[in-house]
Amino acid sequence: MPTHAQYLPSSLILVGAGKMGGSMLEGWLKVGMKPSGVTVIDPRPSEEMTRFCSEKGIALNPANPSPADVLVLAIKPQMLEDAAPALNGYLGPRTLIISILAGKTTGNLKARLPTASAIVRAMPNLPASIGRGATGAAINAEVSEEQRLMADALLSSNGIVEWLSSEDLIDAVTAVSGSGPAYVFHLVECLAEAGAAAGLPPDLAQRLARATVTGAGELLFQSDLPPATLRQNVTSPGGTTAAALEVLMRDPGGLKALMREAVAAAKRRAEELAG
Known part of the structure; x- marks a missing residue:
């Protein structure tokens, strides 16, 4: 039977390595994501994250990272506007965006990231930091089944994932499991x-x-x-x-x-x- 590891991307850029972003990163490595395929972008990384990246061989804040298979947005929602110009440079024609930005819809993201195509909106919760999270996720029409499986492999590394029939349900998920x-x-x-x-x-x-x-x-x-x-x-x-x-x-x-x-x-x- 296929395993989640089979669907992990070969390259991934994580933007925002705070509590949740760092926890997700640890989960990805535990299920088989290769550290050499990960790039972390964070203007003020903690000493712990800086040390972690150094020990694991993860690129931290390289000057000009190449577009990756997956771009994970784990910054604070209010930072999206200022970060958008740099984020556009991380996108290739087949880059999958996974956003955990509360309150930022697919429409919000596309308005600020003109080259964005395939987008997954996800709402994880705090127990993801110990591998017992509950995440609700929704896809837009441009996400292929292969990309959805890729997102599932990444998100399920920190707990269960429930795929939603519509992005409209994200706010209810936020109210139940997110909060x-x-x-x-x-x-x-x-x-x-x-x-x-x-x-x-x-x-x-x-x-x-x-x-x-x-x-x-x-x-x-x-x-x-x-x-x-x-x-x-x-x-x-x-x-x-x-x-x-x-x-x-x-x-x-x-x-x-x-x-x-x-x-x-x-x-x-x-x-x-x-x-």
Whole structure:
């Protein structure tokens, strides 16, 4: 059977080697991307990235890099305008652009990169930094199946990839998985505060809340059961968990309604940024 390594590009330019860009780079090398085929462009690379590139034999900020099979845009979205003139020089007639720039549509990219053709918009999330990311991705009409497989090989090196039927779904993906880790971190904060309010020492409540959420997440990761079934499996009728869930699941005003409101707010903001 074909493996992801078979679809990795022979040449790639990564523009922006911050937290996410650096994590993606590490993932590509782990699945077989040759360091000699990678060029990193970053005007202010960290000492860690500079050392990493030196150790791996990756070109860092060469004067005139040749166009590559893939150009990955991992800069801050607000930097696109100033970076565009240089980016145009990195594009060849068959270069695939993979953009993780939040709020920057395919139309935005083509307006600033006139020679751009095949574009993948992707929205990874923070757990990609530990290989457990969730990425939503969409292609434009110019992306060939070979290029989509190439993008899949690169993006899946940091976790799962869900291919979207339309770029219009990117804002919803941003609101669910892109911003979602922050929701989980806040859940830990709230659970720890509630534990302290119930009488636990704050440091103990913090440790218990953190271990509970990370453990439940790992159980969910390893299980094929739906989340609802896992919830039911730990809920005894008339027990303590059931008493708490009556509060969280009450209608109206329970967690479901609050989460819908939160995701809708994030989606609206993503749409505003895209505009």
